[in-house]
Amino acid sequence: MLHILFFLPLILTSTHVIAQDFCVANLEGVQTPSGFACKMESEVAPDDFVFSGLGIEGNTSNIVEAAVTTAFVEQYPGVNGLGISAARLDLAPGGVVPMHTHPAATELLYVVHGRITAGFISSSNAVYLKRLRRGDIMVFPRGLLHFQINAGKRPALAIASFNSPIPGLQILESALFANDLPSALVEKTTFLDYAQVKKLKALLGGTG
Amino acid sequence: MLHILFFLPLILTSTHVIAQDFCVANLEGVQTPSGFACKMESEVAPDDFVFSGLGIEGNTSNIVEAAVTTAFVEQYPGVNGLGISAARLDLAPGGVVPMHTHPAATELLYVVHGRITAGFISSSNAVYLKRLRRGDIMVFPRGLLHFQINAGKRPALAIASFNSPIPGLQILESALFANDLPSALVEKTTFLDYAQVKKLKALLGGTG
Amino acid sequence: MLHILFFLPLILTSTHVIAQDFCVANLEGVQTPSGFACKMESEVAPDDFVFSGLGIEGNTSNIVEAAVTTAFVEQYPGVNGLGISAARLDLAPGGVVPMHTHPAATELLYVVHGRITAGFISSSNAVYLKRLRRGDIMVFPRGLLHFQINAGKRPALAIASFNSPIPGLQILESALFANDLPSALVEKTTFLDYAQVKKLKALLGGTG
Amino acid sequence: MLHILFFLPLILTSTHVIAQDFCVANLEGVQTPSGFACKMESEVAPDDFVFSGLGIEGNTSNIVEAAVTTAFVEQYPGVNGLGISAARLDLAPGGVVPMHTHPAATELLYVVHGRITAGFISSSNAVYLKRLRRGDIMVFPRGLLHFQINAGKRPALAIASFNSPIPGLQILESALFANDLPSALVEKTTFLDYAQVKKLKALLGGTG
Amino acid sequence: MLHILFFLPLILTSTHVIAQDFCVANLEGVQTPSGFACKMESEVAPDDFVFSGLGIEGNTSNIVEAAVTTAFVEQYPGVNGLGISAARLDLAPGGVVPMHTHPAATELLYVVHGRITAGFISSSNAVYLKRLRRGDIMVFPRGLLHFQINAGKRPALAIASFNSPIPGLQILESALFANDLPSALVEKTTFLDYAQVKKLKALLGGTG
Amino acid sequence: MLHILFFLPLILTSTHVIAQDFCVANLEGVQTPSGFACKMESEVAPDDFVFSGLGIEGNTSNIVEAAVTTAFVEQYPGVNGLGISAARLDLAPGGVVPMHTHPAATELLYVVHGRITAGFISSSNAVYLKRLRRGDIMVFPRGLLHFQINAGKRPALAIASFNSPIPGLQILESALFANDLPSALVEKTTFLDYAQVKKLKALLGGTG
Incomplete structure (x- = not known):
């Protein structure tokens, strides 16, 4: 009967509170350079990994x-x-x-x-x-x-x-043409013709 | 005409000698904790990445x-x-x-x-x-x-x-049963019955 | 007299607010992939390191x-x-x-x-x-x-x-036998005999 | 007209909520071993990087x-x-x-x-x-x-x-002399003469 | 007299053979994912760091x-x-x-x-x-x-x-135009006009 | 009989040539930023880990x-x-x-x-x-x-x-006094008295 408890004294600290092997993101929690705050291990389910x-x-x-x-x-x-x-x-x-x-x-x-x-x-x-x-x-x-x-x-x-x-x-074209980076700057830093820049800005919804 | 050379003075160091972005393994070369020695960049071909x-x-x-x-x-x-x-x-x-x-x-x-x-x-x-x-x-x-x-x-x-x-x-069963780890040690460290250990040792080609 | 202050202008930023060299865990705080949130450096004492x-x-x-x-x-x-x-x-x-x-x-x-x-x-x-x-x-x-x-x-x-x-x-035996992983799955993925699995499930408090 | 939207189905997930490429510190937020919590990407401005x-x-x-x-x-x-x-x-x-x-x-x-x-x-x-x-x-x-x-x-x-x-x-001298590390300990662990230690303790505002 | 030797028994292993704190590259040696092989520490001089x-x-x-x-x-x-x-x-x-x-x-x-x-x-x-x-x-x-x-x-x-x-x-323009990446592929993957691609290929020495 | 071979097709690549789980140093081999070249796995023995x-x-x-x-x-x-x-x-x-x-x-x-x-x-x-x-x-x-x-x-x-x-x-005292760093430089960068520096240089075998 007592046998089934024998690992409790063996590993006596409660290891269920903290995330040990994984850290399922709590997307509502803080984000840090290493990733998001972890969900409590007790709230983690198989679906989190699929x-x-x-x-x-x-x-x-x-x-x-x-x-x-x-x-x-x-x-x-x-x-x-x-x-x-x-x-x-x-x-x-x-x-x-x-x-x-x-x-x-x-x-x-x-x-x-x-x-x-x-x-x-x-x-x-x-x-x-x-x-x-x-x-x-x-x-x-x-x-x-x-x-x-x-x-x-x-x-x-x-x-x-x-x-x-x-x-x-x-995405290269979005980075160059889908924002407000001034066309003259795009031209100058990419050697593309100004008309080409303007054309793609128009196509991709950019301004400037 | 000279224009086509303008990036040579821009980035003046010869960057073709060393591997910069990748390090395709030379499997005949040394292995280190970070991986194998790199092939020369000049010997790297598209097939290396596929x-x-x-x-x-x-x-x-x-x-x-x-x-x-x-x-x-x-x-x-x-x-x-x-x-x-x-x-x-x-x-x-x-x-x-x-x-x-x-x-x-x-x-x-x-x-x-x-x-x-x-x-x-x-x-x-x-x-x-x-x-x-x-x-x-x-x-x-x-x-x-x-x-x-x-x-x-x-x-x-x-x-x-x-x-x-x-x-x-x-692989768990290979680790336990496909080598010369003595059966008595396997029994003692896994709680498996000795007969069970022997049976799987036989099945998996282990000894001891 | 002023001499004793000479490092203040030298290192002019207040370095006492943030943890620099260590990050003693605030176990009540968030856990992230890199570890727990740090205690304030002002609350850290020698006992934290012993x-x-x-x-x-x-x-x-x-x-x-x-x-x-x-x-x-x-x-x-x-x-x-x-x-x-x-x-x-x-x-x-x-x-x-x-x-x-x-x-x-x-x-x-x-x-x-x-x-x-x-x-x-x-x-x-x-x-x-x-x-x-x-x-x-x-x-x-x-x-x-x-x-x-x-x-x-x-x-x-x-x-x-x-x-x-x-x-x-x-711990191998706990992982295999001290939870609700179905015995048939254990048998199938470990080659252990079903009876052996059942016996250890009983010993270690597992179900299924 | 619809063309300008074509990247929305291409990258269908809203990538504006989380910090992807950087993590500007929220110094009021938690500190972790990997650094501070990130500001929301929507609050990040060019000045943050300069x-x-x-x-x-x-x-x-x-x-x-x-x-x-x-x-x-x-x-x-x-x-x-x-x-x-x-x-x-x-x-x-x-x-x-x-x-x-x-x-x-x-x-x-x-x-x-x-x-x-x-x-x-x-x-x-x-x-x-x-x-x-x-x-x-x-x-x-x-x-x-x-x-x-x-x-x-x-x-x-x-x-x-x-x-x-x-x-x-x-800073070596601050570490040794600008705190309350007992002078006798400094002497013993650095081989400096006691008088030398006391002199620098006085100079640098240390005690002990 | 013996005193000047007292650190030899203290740190008894010869630490001069291997590089401990740095690993000055032997550019003639192997390159690995973590960098180049180190020069022997005995061959390292101040000039290596400047x-x-x-x-x-x-x-x-x-x-x-x-x-x-x-x-x-x-x-x-x-x-x-x-x-x-x-x-x-x-x-x-x-x-x-x-x-x-x-x-x-x-x-x-x-x-x-x-x-x-x-x-x-x-x-x-x-x-x-x-x-x-x-x-x-x-x-x-x-x-x-x-x-x-x-x-x-x-x-x-x-x-x-x-x-x-x-x-x-x-460098973006070199990557796109200073090599043999076929112009049709550049056009297709960047949305640039074919004529624009050809023009910059010519300017930057690319082919294809 | 064939059963004992069943893991060979399962893991069909010869995994004995390269070091997988460890990289016992070949101290005669090259040193890199990540450590020494590995011994061949076939030459590794239990004594290497003890x-x-x-x-x-x-x-x-x-x-x-x-x-x-x-x-x-x-x-x-x-x-x-x-x-x-x-x-x-x-x-x-x-x-x-x-x-x-x-x-x-x-x-x-x-x-x-x-x-x-x-x-x-x-x-x-x-x-x-x-x-x-x-x-x-x-x-x-x-x-x-x-x-x-x-x-x-x-x-x-x-x-x-x-x-x-x-x-x-x-070791602080060796770093400061057991080499040829000129005593005047030590004095200037540590605030120690010149006589103190000279005394410890003599004790620790330094020069300069």
Whole structure:
């Protein structure tokens, strides 16, 4: 009878109060450089560690014919503090995930189906470009410009994983043209023609 | 004409000699706590960042009716130093990836097709168990015991990603029974019956 | 006279408000992935950095004839954020600290007195087993299964240190048998006989 | 018209609520081992990332004829979580930044004008001493004793950067003599003569 | 007499063989994810920790009227493993450091003289833009697009420090136009007009 | 029969070639910022993880009546890359471990027997001083000045652990007086009297 208690004296401190192995985000709580405050361990449930949002096809009826569905900490609080997250890429035929970076994470892409041309550019301006098939994986080192394009005639699906719960996502064209950065500054810092800048500002909703 | 050279004086140091953004493993070179020695950047090619081995179905004709195909640094040198890697799980109907841990990484599992019952156990002995469907992801915090079982009537396929190029993989039953750890020690440190230990030692090729 | 003030202009900012060198845990405050919120530096006292609980012999009158007394952040808030903690192991003759892992820390064990047989198992299923004597230290790499047994005829005492304030502690038998993980799942994922599982579930207070 | 919205379905989650790329300190909020709680991203402004305090000459009318102006997280909340900070050193002719350490950061010093003799001492007691000129940089590895002296006849100015927002600053003489550490303990642990200790205690405002 | 030896028994191991506090790069040695192999401590000299290259004005006679002189590990082996490095920015009137990122480091910029307009863009496409004056510092979080422009009528000089010995440097226009990335791919992934792409390819020496 | 092979197809890659869970130092190999090159896993034996040197009493017949025996990576290659190490402190009655820092590690001290007065000083010059008894532990945050003194009438023994395999050890008096740092510089940077400096230089074997 007493036997079933024998681990209580063995590990005598109450270890149920604090989060030990994980720190499910309390998104209403404070955010710190290491992530969000943890939910109490007693409030954590299996559902906190599972996310079904990547099972839903993204809507590619848009100008890029692509959709990115993220499972970062904001959507998936269970990854808080665990150094990992994910996203789903849907690419209609002709679809493209435009040139972008993840400032805080390396990405590993797995092609579920379809054909995807993907590439990244290094600090030395070298281009690493490959045509990926179903089942291939490709790694995009942290912070480097990269892109994905549907290289086939059918829809393509890929799952990206990241080694941070908040990888960040800086889409080049949005960063340059979808805000109020003055067009003259964009021209001066990118060598693009002023007319080109203005045209894309108009397209992407930027001002200035 | 000279214009095309203008970035040479801008960034005047030759940045082609050293690896800057990545460190593709030279598996013949030294291994250190941070990973393998880097290949020269001049020898790095796009193929270094792509791995096709996860596109090949694993052979599940074995006792667990499951197969794990790894894309860790040893198979996929491009992830060296990048803090990420992957693996493919094939589960025949009834198949199981037995209880195991990854000592050095958190795992994020994506179900490509099929139904998988997966779970992990925390330091507080709490069980986090879920039945996963196509498209679901689940996270297994670093170092905790976990398992996956095909919960459906068809083959299941899942892709795991890890936030380390060398996540490690300690399968519980292999660790206990597939080596020369004396049976009496196993009995004493696990509370298993001696006969049970001997039986599994025989099954798994262990001695002692 | 003014001389005694000369460091005030030298370091002109008030450095007394924030915690600089340490972050003693406010266990009532929020917990984050990097640890607990800090106490105000003005409230920190020498006692915060000292813990006397490891000076008290653990009660080994239990089924394993062993006791583990922890000085993790929950008991010893001074180690919060400092990447270190400790524990005391008391082993009566015949006593055993059963097979377990620390998911988040490497352990270094120092034998204060007595003889201890200790071992760990690697991801390659290799066994590293040693009989330790007074004054010996042994290191158990992060996340790997390991155990300690009193190998002598007298009580043994050892002090473990860890390179995390929350190393975690997953005792194999508790993880498998002291919760509601269904016996059929345990059987399937460990290859243990069903009867064996049921027997240990009963012993350890598990259900299912 | 709809075109300008096309990135909304692309990145469908509202990424404006949480801090993604930075974590400007809320100095009124909690402090944790990884830094202060973040301000809401909506409250962050360009001024948070700029600090003008280093543009102001420090007052060197003191015993060391030197002044250190810090831009650590407490003065410059924008660096919270970003792993960097800075300080300004003004050295009148003959001025000296006394022997000190930064417990949590490596320092890189840039000489804006003037001549500075700087040095550090390694764990092996080796001295690395150099006379620096305008434009030189010198690195002081984390935690090692170092100092800077104006080696010229004109005021010198240098900017130090650190790879932590809270590098810490332990000035040797303040640590030994500007507190209540008993003089007998200082004598015993430093080999300094008791009279020397008492003299400096008096000079620096220490007691005991 | 014997007294001068008393620290030998105190610290009895020879600590001169290995590098303890620093790891000056042997650039001829292997490179690993954590940096280069260390020089023997016996071969390390004060000069290893000092770099004078930033004292030399960069040549701004180029299309951007700017020059960047780096003190990264390749030029300054002493910072290997120390998590810090630096660079010098010379900006003639009208000069510009074009839009770029540092994939692996946060940058802190100090304006030595002149006026500089600097800005960065976040993952949320928010622009943080400031006109900096002599003595101002500004921080550019890791991996985000940023730029600097001489906003005055005189030459400007700034010193950047980074929290990595290999911060990386990806200049947007070089990445897009100074290599063999096919123009059609650039067009498709950036929304730039094909003619614009071709024009800049020609200007920057790219092909394809 | 084939059953005993079933894990080979399960984990099909040969995981015996590379070090996975640990990286025992090859002290003859290269040293990098992350530690030494690893021995081949096939050459690793249980003895690599055990160190008996701390079981031997240090010789306290010296001026400080104390002895420090280190189990850092140089003496104990098994801790390479594992983020932990240890040392033994022997203190004769009246013995003292003089004021020192560990530039790269936090220390946790366990008193095996005897009475020890220990203290550290923070960046704010606050003194944290305690008289420790058998079984007490005390933590000394990374990089801060600290010391230990035998506060009893019998020999004292303590074991220190560190959260780095190369914690470093900078003994204040050796750093100031046991090298060729010119006495005038020591005087100027420490405020010590010149005669005091000369006296200790003579005692500790320094020159200059």
